[in-house]
Each structure stands twice: as structure tokens, then as C-alpha cells.
Amino acid sequence: MHEIFEPIEIRKIEIPNRAIFPPLSTNFARDDGHLTSLFLRHYERRAKGGVGLLIAENSCISYPEGKHGAYEPRIDSWEFYDDWKKFVNCLKKYDSRTSVELTHEGWKKKGVDFLSEEKIWKIIESYGRAGEIACKAGFDMVEIQGAHGLLVNQFLSQLTNHRSDSWGPGIKFAVEIRKEIARRCGWNFPVTIRLAVDDFREGGITLEEGKRIANALQDDYDMIQADIGLGPKELRLEPMPFPQGWRAYLAEKVRPLKIPVAAVGMIREPDIAAEILRSKADMIALGRTLIADPDWLIKVREGRIGEIRKCIGCSECIKARHDEDTQIRCGINPQVGREIEIKRAAERKRIAIVGGGPAGLEAARIAAMRGHEVHLFYDEFGGTLNLAKLPPEKEKIQWLIDYYSQELEKYDIEMHKKKALKGDVLDLEPHAVILATGSKPLLPCPPLRNFVYLFDEVLRGEVRFENKRIVVGGGGLVGCETANLLAEDNEVAIVEMLPEVAMGMETLSRKYLLKELEGKGVKILTNTRIVDLGRGELIVEQDGEQHLIEADALVAAFGSKPYVPFRIEGIPNYIIGDAKGVRNIYSAVNEGFEIAIKL
Numbered sequence: 001m002h003e004i005f006e007p008i009e010i011r012k013i014e015i016p017n018r019a020i021f022p023p024l025s026t027n028f029a030r031d032d033g034h035l036t037s038l039f040l041r042h043y044e045r046r047a048k049g050g051v052g053l054l055i056a057e058n059s060c061i062s063y064p065e066g067k068h069g070a071y072e073p074r075i076d077s078w079e080f081y082d083d084w085k086k087f088v089n090c091l092k093k094y095d096s097r098t099s100v101e102l103t104h105e106g107w108k109k110k111g112v113d114f115l116s117e118e119k120i121w122k123i124i125e126s127y128g129r130a131g132e133i134a135c136k137a138g139f140d141m142v143e144i145q146g147a148h149g150l151l152v153n154q155f156l157s158q159l160t161n162h163r164s165d166s167w168g169p170g171i172k173f174a175v176e177i178r179k180e181i182a183r184r185c186g187w188n189f190p191v192t193i194r195l196a197v198d199d200f201r202e203g204g205i206t207l208e209e210g211k212r213i214a215n216a217l218q219d220d221y222d223m224i225q226a227d228i229g230l231g232p233k234e235l236r237l238e239p240m241p242f243p244q245g246w247r248a249y250l251a252e253k254v255r256p257l258k259i260p261v262a263a264v265g266m267i268r269e270p271d272i273a274a275e276i277l278r279s280k281a282d283m284i285a286l287g288r289t290l291i292a293d294p295d296w297l298i299k300v301r302e303g304r305i306g307e308i309r310k311c312i313g314c315s316e317c318i319k320a321r322h323d324e325d326t327q328i329r330c331g332i333n334p335q336v337g338r339e340i341e342i343k344r345a346a347e348r349k350r351i352a353i354v355g356g357g358p359a360g361l362e363a364a365r366i367a368a369m370r371g372h373e374v375h376l377f378y379d380e381f382g383g384t385l386n387l388a389k390l391p392p393e394k395e396k397i398q399w400l401i402d403y404y405s406q407e408l409e410k411y412d413i414e415m416h417k418k419k420a421l422k423g424d425v426l427d428l429e430p431h432a433v434i435l436a437t438g439s440k441p442l443l444p445c446p447p448l449r450n451f452v453y454l455f456d457e458v459l460r461g462e463v464r465f466e467n468k469r470i471v472v473g474g475g476g477l478v479g480c481e482t483a484n485l486l487a488e489d490n491e492v493a494i495v496e497m498l499p500e501v502a503m504g505m506e507t508l509s510r511k512y513l514l515k516e517l518e519g520k521g522v523k524i525l526t527n528t529r530i531v532d533l534g535r536g537e538l539i540v541e542q543d544g545e546q547h548l549i550e551a552d553a554l555v556a557a558f559g560s561k562p563y564v565p566f567r568i569e570g571i572p573n574y575i576i577g578d579a580k581g582v583r584n585i586y587s588a589v590n591e592g593f594e595i596a597i598k599l
């Protein structure tokens, strides 16, 4: 792993290691573009974790036309200088170099053809002003957002630029921005670029062109992050199934250059990171990797690899930022959006925790960290995570189970591997009990033997089907994922009462899953209700009409209901996770954390 910790220079600025925290919008700024204390704490936490180069998120260089997101920080006027100065000062005590991503959203649909020459120079001036604000505020460098279909990318790509003047598709706009920043800050102030080296869209920048663009920009820019352009969003905010480091080849292809080239995307494990550094890139961007675990680098350096809380790709952060436009949150790191200090409890209490799923495990971790006497009852370590990891391409969920199993070993937790009875808890005479007892599948139809099966039996492989016609009842996330597994060997249909399947899922992950189902020929019947069933057939109703479906099995995925087997009188009972309301990993982990910091 020593590759990760080798220093590198970006135009004479020494970066202490090869890791970059790339720009990642948090929505922690205010809607007027000013920074908040949470914004500062979020970045401070990543700097404390020892990342070599920390790049603050998309920041608006021209307001309001170039604004990209409701809570995008602004760096378009001197009004914001004090905010950024405070930001840089707050990071000074750490060994991270600092940068900020200068962004103009541009006009993805319209393209840049309509811009007058005068307007183009005005925008370039805005980049220059933003660079100057950053430089004076004390940043070590700035980064130009030249990817993701935003303005600089729009100038580079033939898809959005059909101009026949000197501003036609090519590097001129990017080069003039660089010169304007140099004019104001001097050439020694480094400017890097997040570059679309492949648009991943027909008619756009191809990797061959991307290589030429990178080559041409190396005289002006000081580091390139090899990224994706105008193409599908799910390629640059990749969902869980994407393999680690899958797009590091983009960096490899544009090398060698006389400036460093960084790889980005799904780099989660240190040996993958080291391998990329050995053969494909000079630096690595660790985005969600450091959201999920800001201490990733410290743990790698100290050889505590098993303690890393690896981003599982659950896309909760993307859902918050892109679907809801709210502050980001992390499915597995409940400190995101808080960054509070976990203090020892004033009084050591005996806490019984019933349930070894994500809610119970997180509660145990935090309660033990705070010095409580923790008793954890579980029949299966990991609880529902053991089911959630079973559908195709969900194996990264095992990482979370592994993390808790390693993490809980650090504390003196009394582990009771058994299904807790009320008497077991009473015998302990605890001060409080946390019931994280999960949920049970719902079965709102007759349990016809040899015809009706529960989704969990199928996921666990307790029942197996091959070359059968299967109806999955219920098209929620669980139903769709169960269908995805079954469709590997069977003809599958999903019957869902609502107008859509997989509702509530993050948009890009949902798109990916639906494409998988389509690819495997899964038939999706929405607005459809099962009205009757008998062995071998189902009657369904759609738009007031009834149809018969012949099937070899019905797999019930109609959802689950909270399961709370008992309560303990006379002491506080806290019900968390699915036992409180069936939701997802984020809610479970978050509630485990929340209750344990209050005890």
C-alpha cells in the first residue's frame, strides 16, 4: 500500500499522499450560497482523516445563471471571500492541501452556440474572479469543473457546441479560463481540471479525443482528473453493482502526460487503490469512500484494513443530493450531516440490545464506545443484511457485516448468540432495552403449500426453481430484487398494485435494476391486483378486467411488518430500525446511532 502514501507534486505544491477527496456536493451550504458550520465540520473531518488533496464541492462562479443546485456554495463575488477564508483556515492545521471546484452549470440542453463572444469573455472573467477569491482566501489551488456535461464540457463537446468561430468544439474556452486565473494569481498558483475524457454518448467526446484534449491541456493545467462527460449520469454516480475502479482505464488511456492524472470512481479497497496507482494513474479520488469512512487513509496506513467502513454503494447520499435536493446523508455513516463528538456517558449503564441487524449493531457500537455495559442478543449476526446481500450484484453489503464484526470486537460487549426471550433480558436487570428486532414478511394471501413461497426462502436458497414460470407478488425493492435473482433461471413476472415498481428507490439505482429486469425478460404488471389463486394459476385484475396467469409458483414479496416480540416493563424501551417501521439500512443505522448517543 506504500504507493498510496508517496507524496506527489502539483506544480511545485507537495501533496502528502496520492488520495484526493473529490468535489462532492453536500447541500450543507445555505441557499444564499454562504457556508455553514456543518459545511466546515464536514470537510474538516475529511482533512483530519489525512487526505492529500481536498477539493471543495461544485461552487458557483456566476450567479444566478451558472448555479448548479439549490444549496451550491458561491464563489462569484467578494461577498463570499470571508466564508472561504474561514474554510481554509479551519483546514490549515491538517496536512491536506486545499482546492475548490469552480463550476458553471452552462446550458446542457441549449448548448453554447447562442453565446455571444462578449458573453463568453464575461464568463471567463467570472472564472478568473472566482480563482482570485480562492487564491487570496488561501487555497493551495483551484479545480475547473470540465466534466459531467457542465459548461466547460459543453464547450469541449460537439454535442453541445456547433460553433464555427474560434470557440467551436475544443480547448480554447478551458485554456482562456486558465490564462485568466494566471493573469490574476500568477502561473505558480496551480489550476487542475476535472476533465470529460469520454462523453459516453454517440457523437460526443470519444476516449481517443479525450486523450488529445488532455494532451493539449497539459501545457496549461497542472493535474487532470479523468472523468466522464455528457453521458448517462449513472456512469458517474455509479450504483452498487459497478465493479471497483471500473473506470480507472480512462486515466490509464490519457497517460502518460507531464502532469499527474487521477482516476476516479468506485475505488473502495486499499489493494485496488494501490493497484490503480501502480499501473493506471498517479492519484486516486476517493469520494463516497471518504464519506462512508473519513479515516480510510489512517486505517490503511496503520494496517487496520478490516476496520474500514467501506462505502457499499447504497446511493443514499445520491438520493438526498439529486432526488430530494436535501443535505446529504450516508447509509452507513451516521456522522455525515452531524460530525459531532461522541462523548463518554456520564454514568455507565447496563444496556440490553435485542437484534443483530444494522440498527442493533450500530447501537451496540456507539453504546460500547461511550462506556456502557452492552449485552447484545442476536440469532444471526447482521440480521436483514444477510438477506439484502443475496440478490445479484449486492454482495458489497457483506462489507458492512464484516465491518461490524471487526468493530464490535474492539469493545467489551457481552455477545449472546441466541434468540432473546423476555426472561433473558429481565435476568440482566438492565437500565434500558433497545429492541432492534426487525420485521417479518407479510403474507396477505392463503399460504398454499407447494405453490406460495416467501421471498426470504427464495433469497436464502431454501427453495430453488429452474425453468419454471414464477409470479413475484409485490414490486417493491425486495420484489424486484427477488425477481432479478429468479430470472436468472426462470420465466418471471412481477405483479404490483401501484402504478410503478421499485418506488422510493434512488433514481439511478432504480434505472439500473429495471434495465437488468428488462434484460432478463421479466414481465412487469403494474396497477394489477391478485384477486384469487389456486395451485398453478392466479387471477389478476388490471383496469377492471380479470386475467388468468398460469404459474408454477407465487413468490410473495408483499412487504414486511415490524416485529417486536416483547417489551420490558419498568425501564425505558427503545424500538428502532425495522422494528419501528420497515425501511432501509440508512434508517436502521441512523436510529441505532441516535439512540446510543443519548443513553
Ligand SMILES: Cc1cc2nc3c(=O)[nH]c(=O)nc-3n(C[C@H](O)[C@H](O)[C@H](O)COP(=O)(O)O)c2cc1C
Binding pocket: 022, 023, 024, 025, 026, 057, 058, 101, 145, 148, 194, 236, 237, 238, 264, 265, 266, 267, 285, 286, 287, 288, 289, 317, 318, 321, 328
Ligand atoms: C452526492 C454526490 C455529490 C457529488 N457532487 C459532485 C460535485 O459537486 N462535483 C463533482 O465534480 N462531482 C460530484 N460528485 C461526483 C464525485 O466527485 C465522484 O466523482 C463520484 O462520486 C465517483 O467517485 P466515488 O465512487 O469515489 O464516489 C458527486 C457525487 C456524489 C455521490
Ligand code: SF4
Binding pocket: 288, 289, 291, 292, 310, 311, 312, 313, 314, 315, 316, 317, 318, 329, 330, 331, 332, 333
Ligand atoms: S450513502 Fe451509501 S453510497 Fe453514499 S457514501 Fe454512504 S454507503 Fe456510499
